[in-house]
Amino acid sequence: xxxxxxxNVVKRYGSVAAVDDLSIEIRDQEFAVxxxxxxxxxxxxxxxxxxxxTATSGDIFIGDTCVNDMPPKDRDIAMVFQNxxxxxxxxVRDNMGFGLKIRQMSKKDIDARVEEAADILGxxxxxxxxxxxxSGGQRQRVAVGRAIVRKPKVFLFDEPLSxxxxxxxxxxxxxxxxxxxxxxxxxxxxxxxxxxxxxMADRIFIMHNGALQQIGAPMEVYRQPANRFVAGFIxxxxxxxxxxxxxxxDGAMFIDAGGFRVRAxxxxxxxxxxxxxxxxxxxVRPEDMSLHDATAGTxxxxxxxxxxVETLGSEIFVHLTCEAHSLVARMEAxxxxxxxxxxLEIDLKMAKTHVFDRETSQTIV
Amino acid sequence: MNKKLLSNxxxxxxxxxxxxxxxxxxxxxxxxxxxxxxxxxxxxxxxxFTPTLQNYQKVFEEQDFLKYFLNSTIVGxxxxxxxLVLGLPAAYSIAxxxxxxxxxxxxxxxxxxxxxxxxxxYIVFSRLNLMDSYxxxxxxxxxxxxxxxxxxxxxxxxxxxxxxxxxxxxxxxxRQYAFFAIILPLSGPGIITATTLSFIFSWNNFMxxxxxxxxxxxxxPIAVYNFLSYAEVDWGGVMAAAxxxxxxxxxxxxxxxxxxxxxxTMGAVKG
Ligand SMILES: Nc1ncnc2c1ncn2[C@@H]1O[C@H](COP(=O)(O)OP(=O)(O)OP(=O)(O)O)[C@@H](O)[C@H]1O
Ligand SMILES: [Mg+2]
Numbered sequence: 168x169x170x171x172x173x174x175n176v177v178k179r180y181g182s183v184a185a186v187d188d189l190s191i192e193i194r195d196q197e198f199a200v201x202x203x204x205x206x207x208x209x210x211x212x213x214x215x216x217x218x219x220x221t222a223t224s225g226d227i228f229i230g231d232t233c234v235n236d237m238p239p240k241d242r243d244i245a246m247v248f249q250n251x252x253x254x255x256x257x258x259v260r261d262n263m264g265f266g267l268k269i270r271q272m273s274k275k276d277i278d279a280r281v282e283e284a285a286d287i288l289g290x291x292x293x294x295x296x297x298x299x300x301x302s303g304g305q306r307q308r309v310a311v312g313r314a315i316v317r318k319p320k321v322f323l324f325d326e327p328l329s330x331x332x333x334x335x336x337x338x339x340x341x342x343x344x345x346x347x348x349x350x351x352x353x354x355x356x357x358x359x360x361x362x363x364x365x366x367m368a369d370r371i372f373i374m375h376n377g378a379l380q381q382i383g384a385p386m387e388v389y390r391q392p393a394n395r396f397v398a399g400f401i402x403x404x405x406x407x408x409x410x411x412x413x414x415x416x417d418g419a420m421f422i423d424a425g426g427f428r429v430r431a432x433x434x435x436x437x438x439x440x441x442x443x444x445x446x447x448x449x450x451v452r453p454e455d456m457s458l459h460d461a462t463a464g465t466x467x468x469x470x471x472x473x474x475x476v477e478t479l480g481s482e483i484f485v486h487l488t489c490e491a492h493s494l495v496a497r498m499e500a501x502x503x504x505x506x507x508x509x510x511l512e513i514d515l516k517m518a519k520t521h522v523f524d525r526e527t528s529q530t531i532v
Numbered sequence: 533m534n535k536k537l538l539s540n541x542x543x544x545x546x547x548x549x550x551x552x553x554x555x556x557x558x559x560x561x562x563x564x565x566x567x568x569x570x571x572x573x574x575x576x577x578x579x580x581f582t583p584t585l586q587n588y589q590k591v592f593e594e595q596d597f598l599k600y601f602l603n604s605t606i607v608g609x610x611x612x613x614x615x616l617v618l619g620l621p622a623a624y625s626i627a628x629x630x631x632x633x634x635x636x637x638x639x640x641x642x643x644x645x646x647x648x649x650x651x652x653x654y655i656v657f658s659r660l661n662l663m664d665s666y667x668x669x670x671x672x673x674x675x676x677x678x679x680x681x682x683x684x685x686x687x688x689x690x691x692x693x694x695x696x697x698x699x700x701x702x703x704x705x706x707r708q709y710a711f712f713a714i715i716l717p718l719s720g721p722g723i724i725t726a727t728t729l730s731f732i733f734s735w736n737n738f739m740x741x742x743x744x745x746x747x748x749x750x751x752x753p754i755a756v757y758n759f760l761s762y763a764e765v766d767w768g769g770v771m772a773a774a775x776x777x778x779x780x781x782x783x784x785x786x787x788x789x790x791x792x793x794x795x796x797t798m799g800a801v802k803g
Binding site (some may be wrong): 240256329 | 568693695697698699700701702703704706709713714717718
């Protein structure tokens with residue numbers, strides 16, 4: 168069993184809590200992605216699991232063993248660092264074999280393991296090179312290779328793709344996912360890129376300011392964000408947030424944003440009732456907005472000015488102003504895209520919208 | 533004439549002027565070491581003369597110059613060697629665990645005038661019957677070499693990313709193993725800088741050797757000084773001896789020029 172458990176883990180630097188009471192369980196063979204904006208404590212959490220940093224308080228378990236006082240070398244983990252940390256004075260072969268050499272494995276076995284890993288990653292031709300003779304993408308592969316030769320229980324990745332160009336990043340994403348299935352190991356993967364989290368994770372762990380916000384499968388955190396932070400973090404472009412209040416008129420429930428008013432679906436009713444006349448935040452994803460279609464007629468459309476129209480090929484992003492509110496809509500490119508300055512009528516898929524408590528930022532619906 | 537040319541000329545004039553001031557005593561010394569006593573003190577100075585090696589002959593024959601040379605080498609090499617053995621781990625610890633107190637303490641040893649150590653040393657070493665011993669001299673020279681090693685190397689270790697040894701530790705190494713297998717092999721340039729500089733400073737040291745050494749362990753600078761203490765100063769001999777002393781330091785500096793300059797610009801060294 169190689170699950171990883173953090174129980175009430177806190178890490179303080181002076182008065183700053185880099186990680187604040189983090190309790191999570193990462194299951195055996197799971198691909199867990201720790202995601203959050205810069206400085207939220209992801210690296211710190213990973214370094215504590217690796218044993219490179221001691222927790223101020225709390226317990227960490229790998230498998231059934233409490234590893235609080237165990238040095239990194241005994242934890243049977245491998246880590247891929249953000250800057251790869253390849254040893255500059257060793258060639259690729261020695262870099263990858265370093266951990267095995269320490270374990271006093273025979274030269275023959277080391278070579279066999281290194282070549283097997285090089286084969287998986289397609290870097291056989293590079294084995295004799297020094298790290299400085301490699302491109303960024305090749306270095307990244309070597310760093311992954313150095314991790315997998317040891318066949319550890321748990322892999323830790325700290326933003327391994329952030330130094331690669333966009334195209335390579337997409338390719339490596341798929342490769343790491345494949346690797347995970349092939350190795351059947353537990354992977355804890357840290358990133359600030361929600362796309363990486365969505366595409367690779369079995370479960371996403373979202374952090375903010377050192378504290379855990381939500382745990383869930385990618386579609387779960389996308390569809391049912393626990394709070395406003397998660398809602399804004401997952402999805403691109405980010406969800407539109409509009410200050411509004413809940414109003415009741417002629418027995419129908421409305422979300423009133425001042426500039427516009429939309430009718431809340433019946434399913435929202437019971438949960439919105441306690442918030443009548445109270446300030447809330449209305450959240451709608453750009454992809455849940457579309458140009459008004461008279462035939463579909465949801466009756467929930469708003470009128471807005473097109474400020475900027477970005478064409479991406481198959482899609483367009485339209486930046487809109489509706490009274491005092493700015494919104495972004497994302498839609499399939501129509502045959503005649505809207506022009507800047509047009510007054511547009513936009514339909515909202517109300518069933519997919521969210522309402523948040525303005526004080527606590529927690530999701531109401 | 534345009535402005536740029538003018539400022540260029542001015543620049544080179546200043547450079548030449550400074551070079552003259554710095555190099556003049558050295559050249560004077562070099563030239564004089566090949567002159568006879570008569571030529572040296574003749575006025576106006578003679579620019580054309582028959583060079584003689586008699587000064588060098590005298591230095592190497594009359595005085596046991598080779599012995600002093602050997603003494604300086606032994607003291608320098610052993611003091612620098614021990615300083616590396618003690619200083620490298622200390623510097624690593626300062627760099628990685630931000631040991632402010634330790635580093636300030638070592639800096640303090642560097643900033644205190646050397647002479648303030650001499651009285652206690654003199655008492656301690658004579659009580660221990662260690663006067664005129666290599667041990668006493670080597671220990672005193674470590675006061676010169678160790679701070680240089682620690683300061684240069686802690687600055688250098690700071691430039692090596694932490695992830696280097698962290699990666700090794702996750703790979704299964706102890707911190708000590710990582711230090712020897714990963715960090716030291718990457719520290720070549722820093723170690724060369726520290727070694728060269730601290731050796732030169734030990735080589736040139738006068739004060740500690742003057743007090744703590746006598747006939748047996750006398751080092752080169754003391755030997756030169758001895759030329760001055762004769763009734764009549766043998767200028768040719770002094771000059772030749774000085775040139776002989778400086779030569780190894782100059783050769784070292786030239787070989788490791790790149791590293792020495794780097795070390796000096798790290799601001800880690802007091803002249
Ligand atoms: N050694 C340290 N001393 C003091 N503060 C630290 C230290 N390491 C991290 N911190 C602080 O802890 C917080 C979390 O840092 P951490 O490196 O874990 O962030 P991160 O989520 O990995 O961010 P990024 O995405 O930028 O890598 C930050 O506010 C950081 O300034
Ligand atoms: Mg980080």
